[in-house]
Amino acid sequence: MAESALVPDVSSVYEPSLFGTYSKKIGMWLFLLSDSLTFGALLYAYSYGRISTPNWPTPFHSQSIVNATIMTAFLLTSSLTMVLAVRASVDGNQKLQRLFLLATMACGVGFLILHAREWTSLIAEGLTLPGFPAAPGHKAAGEFVDVAKNVPQFPATFFGLTGMHMLHVTLGVIYLGVIALRRKFIPILLVCWLAAWLGTPASSPFHSGAHVLLLAAITISIILWLKPKLYDSADVEVAGLYWHFVDLVWMFIFPLVYLMSAKIL
Amino acid sequence: MDATQLAIEERVAEQHRHHKKALFFWVWGALLVMTAMEVYLTYQNMEPKRMLTILMGLSLIKAALIIGFFMHLRYEVSRMKWLTMCSVVGCLILMTIFFFPDAFRILHLGVR
Numbered sequence: 621m622a623e624s625a626l627v628p629d630v631s632s633v634y635e636p637s638l639f640g641t642y643s644k645k646i647g648m649w650l651f652l653l654s655d656s657l658t659f660g661a662l663l664y665a666y667s668y669g670r671i672s673t674p675n676w677p678t679p680f681h682s683q684s685i686v687n688a689t690i691m692t693a694f695l696l697t698s699s700l701t702m703v704l705a706v707r708a709s710v711d712g713n714q715k716l717q718r719l720f721l722l723a724t725m726a727c728g729v730g731f732l733i734l735h736a737r738e739w740t741s742l743i744a745e746g747l748t749l750p751g752f753p754a755a756p757g758h759k760a761a762g763e764f765v766d767v768a769k770n771v772p773q774f775p776a777t778f779f780g781l782t783g784m785h786m787l788h789v790t791l792g793v794i795y796l797g798v799i800a801l802r803r804k805f806i807p808i809l810l811v812c813w814l815a816a817w818l819g820t821p822a823s824s825p826f827h828s829g830a831h832v833l834l835l836a837a838i839t840i841s842i843i844l845w846l847k848p849k850l851y852d853s854a855d856v857e858v859a860g861l862y863w864h865f866v867d868l869v870w871m872f873i874f875p876l877v878y879l880m881s882a883k884i885l
Numbered sequence: 886m887d888a889t890q891l892a893i894e895e896r897v898a899e900q901h902r903h904h905k906k907a908l909f910f911w912v913w914g915a916l917l918v919m920t921a922m923e924v925y926l927t928y929q930n931m932e933p934k935r936m937l938t939i940l941m942g943l944s945l946i947k948a949a950l951i952i953g954f955f956m957h958l959r960y961e962v963s964r965m966k967w968l969t970m971c972s973v974v975g976c977l978i979l980m981t982i983f984f985f986p987d988a989f990r991i992l993h994l995g996v997r
Contacts, residue, residue: 640962649969656973664980671988685924692920700913703955707906857957864955871947874920875940879927 648858652865655788659869662781663876669773670880677767677774678881679747684738688878691734692870695789698727699867702796706860709853717856721800724863728793735786736826739779743825747775753823778877785873787832788866794836799851799859803844809837912954919943 639646670676680688705720743752746765768775797805816830923943926936953959958966 639965639968641965646965649965653969653973657976660973660977660980664984668984668988671985672991685927689920689924693917696913696916696920699916699951699955700909703909704906707909861956864951867955868948868951871944871951875923875944879923879940880933880937882927 642854644854644858645861648861652861655865656869659781659784659872662777662784663872666777666781666876669777673771673773675771676881677771678883679764679767679774680878680882682882685878685882687734687738688874691731692874694727694731694734695867695870698724698731699864701727702860702863706853706857709856712853718800721796721856725793725796725800728789728796728863732786732789732793735782735789739782739826740824747778749775749779752825753827781873781877785866785869788869790832791836792863792866794833794840795859795862798840798844799855802851803848806837806841806844809833809840813837908954912950916947916950919947 637643637646701720701723705717705724708714708716708720742764747768748764749768794805794809797809801808810833813830813833816826816833820827820830923940926939929936931939952970958969
């Protein structure tokens with residue numbers, strides 16, 4: 621009997637994909653659709669609050685707008701490097717793929733640092749939430765104290781929306797780190813966790829927020845221990861879909877939250 | 886991974902090889918230019934409603950570019966394109982129908 625006759629013809633056993641693509645990609649698209657509704661709800665909540673609240677504050681000075689514009693440029697550039705990483709992985713160029721993935725992560729980290737810096741300065745000026753720990757001995761006296769007191773919907777929706785996006789960017793950077801570096805990324809993540817935890821004061825929301833990195837390190841360790849594998853071009857493409865989605869959401873947050881609330885003198 | 890999945894993956898990879906790198910740079914440039922336009926328009930003292938319309942219009946164009954070119958939806962089969970986009974747009978329209986009339990009503994009645 622010919623050897624080929626022993627190999628089952630799986631293409632006749634499995635039905636062709638309804639969407640003409642592989643299952644991992646369809647799974648990611650379905651996740652992104654559900655996630656777009658999460659962000660849709662948050663953006664609607666922000667817009668609803670804005671429409672229904674007279675005297676909605678427009679507190680962002682040009683410095684904040686410049687900061688947010690640079691953050692946008694970081695995200696757009698990261699999308700370019702991400703799509704180039706996907707291209708390199710399809711071409712089978714592992715070295716270039718890793719380089720572009722690391723460049724994407726660098727842009728993501730740049731975005732996070734600028735965002736964290738902005739949050740810290742807004743909190744110091746009095747824009748805060750009841751859930752944020754108060755700094756001992758520090759009494760905020762900036763212009764945002766009145767905003768937080770008179771229009772509490774503003775800090776609630778602002779921190780809710782941008783915080784959710786920041787969490788997505790953080791998880792995106794971690795996801796790309798695992799695809800690019802696999803197990804080698806775990807010690808890097810643990811060092812980042814220690815630096816973020818010990819390097820921020822206890823009154824900062826990032827002090828306890830840094831534990832997201834520890835949780836991610838534990839989860840990654842379990843996943844890589846249970847299913848160690850080399851990531852192929854399909855994995856890079858699926859990770860890229862997630863990253864572009866994070867960029868896409870920011871394209872709505874930036875004009876709605878920052879540009880529409882710019883202080884024009 | 887089974888043979889069918891491998892075959893599909895190879896077909897998708899083949900599609901990617903046809904994309905010109907220059908196209909991605911053009912899309913990136915267009916996105917940056919539109920962002921700069923948004924920031925410029927912010928400081929033009931426009932009426933908020935008009936500004937919101939323009940900003941949201943530009944954001945939708947940017948979103949379409951990202952989804953179409955960077956997320957490659959443009960190159961997927963039409964069933965995938967229509968099902969994904971129609972479902973998400975349908976849900977967002979439903980949210981609009983439920984939320985906004987109420988917000989405008991509160992504004993009209995006044996907040997106590």
